[in-house]
Amino acid sequence: MNSLLILGVIVIYFLSLFVISQVTKGKSDSHTFFSGNRNSKWYVVAFGMVGASLSGITFISVPGDVGALNFTYFQVVLGYLIGYFIVAYLLLPIYYKKGLTSIYEFLGDRFGKHSHKTGAFFFFISRVLGASFRLFLVAIVLQEFIFNQWGIPFEITVTFSIVLIWIYTFQGGIKTVIWTDTIQTFFMILSVLISIIFITNTFDQTLLQFLNSEFYLEKSQVFIFEDFYDKNFFIKSFLGGVFITICMTGLDQDMMQKNLTCKNLSDAQKNMIVFSFVLVFVTFIFLILGSILFRYIEINEVQIPELNGRLNTDLLFPLVAFSGDFGIVLPIIFLIGLVAAAYSSADSALTSLTTSFCIDFLNIEQYSPKKQKKVRVITHVAMSVVLLLTIVVYKNLLSTSVIDSLLIIAGFTYGPLLGLFSFGIFTNHKINDRYSVIVCILSLVFTSLIFYDPLEVFDKYQIGYELLPINGLITFLGLYLIRKTTT
Numbered sequence: 001m002n003s004l005l006i007l008g009v010i011v012i013y014f015l016s017l018f019v020i021s022q023v024t025k026g027k028s029d030s031h032t033f034f035s036g037n038r039n040s041k042w043y044v045v046a047f048g049m050v051g052a053s054l055s056g057i058t059f060i061s062v063p064g065d066v067g068a069l070n071f072t073y074f075q076v077v078l079g080y081l082i083g084y085f086i087v088a089y090l091l092l093p094i095y096y097k098k099g100l101t102s103i104y105e106f107l108g109d110r111f112g113k114h115s116h117k118t119g120a121f122f123f124f125i126s127r128v129l130g131a132s133f134r135l136f137l138v139a140i141v142l143q144e145f146i147f148n149q150w151g152i153p154f155e156i157t158v159t160f161s162i163v164l165i166w167i168y169t170f171q172g173g174i175k176t177v178i179w180t181d182t183i184q185t186f187f188m189i190l191s192v193l194i195s196i197i198f199i200t201n202t203f204d205q206t207l208l209q210f211l212n213s214e215f216y217l218e219k220s221q222v223f224i225f226e227d228f229y230d231k232n233f234f235i236k237s238f239l240g241g242v243f244i245t246i247c248m249t250g251l252d253q254d255m256m257q258k259n260l261t262c263k264n265l266s267d268a269q270k271n272m273i274v275f276s277f278v279l280v281f282v283t284f285i286f287l288i289l290g291s292i293l294f295r296y297i298e299i300n301e302v303q304i305p306e307l308n309g310r311l312n313t314d315l316l317f318p319l320v321a322f323s324g325d326f327g328i329v330l331p332i333i334f335l336i337g338l339v340a341a342a343y344s345s346a347d348s349a350l351t352s353l354t355t356s357f358c359i360d361f362l363n364i365e366q367y368s369p370k371k372q373k374k375v376r377v378i379t380h381v382a383m384s385v386v387l388l389l390t391i392v393v394y395k396n397l398l399s400t401s402v403i404d405s406l407l408i409i410a411g412f413t414y415g416p417l418l419g420l421f422s423f424g425i426f427t428n429h430k431i432n433d434r435y436s437v438i439v440c441i442l443s444l445v446f447t448s449l450i451f452y453d454p455l456e457v458f459d460k461y462q463i464g465y466e467l468l469p470i471n472g473l474i475t476f477l478g479l480y481l482i483r484k485t486t487t
Contacts, residue, residue, distance in 0.1 A: 006146050009332055013339060014164050017180050021167075040178055042267035045258050046275040048178050051185030051341060053255070053279055057134055058286050059188060059341035060141065064313030066290030067304075070221040072232045076465060077283045079241020084276035086242070087250035088269045094425070095256065096265040102359040103256050110424040112433030118440055119420050120360035123253050124353065126413035130248075131349030132390035133409075135161060138338055139391060141318045144305075158391045162384045165347050177348045178258060184340035189282060191337025192289055198330045199292050199320065203299070210292070219291040231464030240465020247414035247468060251421055254352035293320055300325075346387075353383040408451075408467070415447060415471020416440035423476050429483040439478035447471040 065073060095103055104123065108116030139158045147157050200207045210216055224232050249255040262268040293316055297304070302323070305315040321334035357379050358364040364372050420436070423429070450470060451463050463470075 005328070006331075006335060009335055010339065013336060014167075017183070017343075018167060020180050020183065040258075040261040040263075042262050042271040043274070044182055045178055045262060046271040046278070047185055048181030049255065049258055049271070049275045050279050050282060051181050051188050053249070053275075054188065054282065054286075054341060057137060058283060059192070059338055060137055060317050061314050062283070062286045063290030063293055064316045066219055066287060067294050067313055067316075069232065070219050071287045071291075072222060072224055072237065074222045074284060074287060075224070075232070075234050075237035076241035076244065077280055079238040079243075080245045081276055081280055083242040083245025084249065084272055084279075086246055088272040090425070091246075091250040091256075091421075092259060092268050092272065093265060095260060096268065100260065102356050103251070103253055103260075104356065104360050107420055107424060111420075111431050111436060114433045115420060115431070115436040116360065118437045119417055120356055121437075122413055122416045122440065123251075123356055126248075126410065126417075127252070127254055127349055127353055127356075128386055128390055129409050129413065131346055131353070132387055132394060134349070135346045135387060136391045136394045137314060138341075138343075140395065141315065141338060144315060144318070154395055155388075155392055158388055161343075161346075162350075162388050165343060165350055166380065166384050177351050178261060180343075180347060181258075184343060187340035188337050189285075191333045191340070192285060194333045195317075195321065195330060195337070196285075196289055196292055198326050198333075199296055202296065202325065210295070211288075215295050215298075216291050219294065220287070229460045229462055231462035233464070236464045236466045240468060243418065243469045243472070244410060244414075244465065247418050247472075248410055251414065251417045252352075253356045254349050257352050257355060258348065289317075293317060296320055350380070350383055350387065353386075354380045357383065411451070411465070411467030411471060412444060412447060415468055416443055416475045418468065418472030419443065419475020419479060422472060423479040427480075427483075429480070431479055431484060432482045435482045436479065439482060440475055443471055443475040443478055446474050 062073060094106065098106060098109065100106060102120070104116055104119040107119040135158070139154070139161055142161075143152075143154050143157045147154075196207065200210055203210060205213065223234050224230055224237075225234055227233060228235075259268045259271060262271055296302070297316070297320070302319070304311045304313055305319050306312060318334065318338070322331050354376060358372075358376055362375060362379070364375055367375060416439075420440070423431075447467065447470060451467055453463075
């Protein structure tokens with residue numbers, strides 16, 4: 001595919017997003033940037049959140065994982081569904097009742113300023129790592145299949161990507177992100193459906209025949225009940241999915257910031273429930289795409305690509321799309337889908353990082369409107385630089401699939417948030433606030449010992465997605481130990 005044509009597609013795409021940002025930016029003040037003036041339509045938020053939740057990781061890494069894990073990731077997705085109901089009917093009422101802009105203000109009200117800062121800090125680490133994973137994925141694909149041909153360094157590719165996001169989010173903030181995410185979700189879903197049609201057309205069977213074939217039936221295995229020690233055992237994966245959703249959505253400023261732009265609690269709950277069912281359905285489509293990709297490379301004897309000397313299935317979808325067997329249409333469709341998937345998550349991450357840092361650490365409300373804008377813009381730039389540096393580090397360190405790496409890191413970084421919020425919601429205890437950060441750090445230490453098991457205490461048992469609730473439980477117990485005697 002002609003490199004100039006690819007660049008032209010990217011430029012036109014982002015020009016469209018910039019136009020949307022100009023139309024939706026509103027007054028460009030802090031209230032608009034942080035809360036969208038709390039007048040978003042719930043169905044617009046719900047559809048846009050699908051793209052933000054799936055991101056480029058689902059677009060590429062989930063189909064790639066089908067080769068080794070079949071459809072077992074869907075066990076986690078079923079857990080997501082239960083988790084979204086818990087978020088809708090337990091956490092959202094708390095956030096709306098208190099009128100929060102940053103959800104970590106709840107920890108400040110409940111325990112004190114140290115717990116507030118601790119919660120915000122762990123979100124900051126979690127979101128920087130998570131957003132960097134997502135941006136890394138799209139940047140490495142663009143690098144491998146496009147910019148290497150021009151001799152452009154990876155660092156320039158990443159910088160280019162982040163600058164584009166900054167341009168269309170720095171004024172309108174979350175108000176702009178809600179609308180751009182909606183457009184990008186549409187393009188992402190459309191591209192995967194078209195990709196399925198194009199690739200199956202090269203088979204000697206229709207899509208319906210493929211879905212009834214022996215190859216698909218073997219690849220579409222979802223449940224693992226046989227081996228409890230397996231990290232993908234159903235109960236472990238399902239419960240892990242529940243807690244991943246509670247933490248990565250309900251305790252995450254990025255996802256909650258969109259929900260809190262709805263007019264009222266009822267709209268926010270409708271948004272969450274509708275979004276959850278759409279997300280499950282769309283994720284299953286990505287798994288079907290994965291089985292189709294592996295059937296394609298089996299028929300055409302295509303080798304799985306390598307990255308840093310290791311086989312990397314994250315690059316399988318782009319390899320097939322750019323193989324030359326599908327003319328010019330599929331590469332363009334793939335590229336639009338990839339960019340839409342990656343940036344629908346990354347733009348909201350950048351906005352939420354700016355929001356949390358301004359409110360939770362800089363106390364931006366105390367400044368005049370003029371200074372608020374100045375502080376917000378500087379913070380927005382600083383968050384962009386942090387993402388850039390983190391992505392560059394990933395390129396040299398990442399050794400597993402991105403989806404696997406993301407969920408492992410979530411187990412470490414969101415665990416303290418789970419413990420803090422659980423203790424605040426389900427108990428009446430006050431705590432010695434200044435010790436909360438020590439409890440959270442010690443929780444990470446104990447969780448690391450459990451996960452890496454240097455003394456081989458757990459023998460054959462493999463820690464999987466249950467790492468997150470284990471981490472949260474350790475934090476909860478630590479907070480109980482530093483509770484005050486009065487309630």
